[in-house]
Amino acid sequence: MTTAYSESTTERTPGRAWTVRILGHGSRTASVTCSTAACRMPARSGDFTALRTFAAAHAKAHAKAASITLNPKAYCHCGSQRCGSHLATKTSCAGQVVLIVRHDPLVRRVWTVEEVCEMCAPLIPNATVVARAARPERTATRTAQVPAPARPGIAGGFSSAPGEGDAAPVRHPRRASQRPRRRRSGQGR
Ligand SMILES: [Zn+2]
Numbered sequence: 001m002t003t004a005y006s007e008s009t010t011e012r013t014p015g016r017a018w019t020v021r022i023l024g025h026g027s028r029t030a031s032v033t034c035s036t037a038a039c040r041m042p043a044r045s046g047d048f049t050a051l052r053t054f055a056a057a058h059a060k061a062h063a064k065a066a067s068i069t070l071n072p073k074a075y076c077h078c079g080s081q082r083c084g085s086h087l088a089t090k091t092s093c094a095g096q097v098v099l100i101v102r103h104d105p106l107v108r109r110v111w112t113v114e115e116v117c118e119m120c121a122p123l124i125p126n127a128t129v130v131a132r133a134a135r136p137e138r139t140a141t142r143t144a145q146v147p148a149p150a151r152p153g154i155a156g157g158f159s160s161a162p163g164e165g166d167a168a169p170v171r172h173p174r175r176a177s178q179r180p181r182r183r184r185s186g187q188g189r
């Protein structure tokens, strides 16, 4: 690695990704899952239209939230996945960070929101750029010859979907401090 680690203010963070998908359970019912386990999903249902509408809106909500917090120095998520979505056309990650939403109109069950680089974005199939990070100051044109290190630790959201109905219970922290009861002998009477 020859990358000089001289970023002063902002640290480079891995590009984020969210995956919303519709999972079929037989031909009658389906459910929606999100790679963010904390997200609330509707119950399994036979109303595919409603589920699809929910899933699309949910992906959109993630995109909107992500566009506000888009980190101009994020690593390309596509690059961190070894550019698996555009194997035919290789590129090296460079340029601005952009936020894309991927949705295959033929499959129609998966929406992916990803922080990727300007080079990868146009190569990823079915991707729409929905936001762009502010152009980083050009201090040095030291675009990496070093490929982004493969990080298998980052699940791209394509891992097995969590079982439905595991919404995290909201726990109210109990007050541990109970007032000690004081008995006063001289009270009353
Ligand atoms: Zn979500």
Ligand SMILES: [Zn+2]
Binding pocket: 078, 079, 082, 083, 084, 086, 120
């Ligand atoms: Zn790529």
Ligand SMILES: [Zn+2]
Binding pocket: 076, 077, 078, 079, 092, 093, 094, 116, 117, 118, 119, 120, 121
């Ligand atoms: Zn890239």
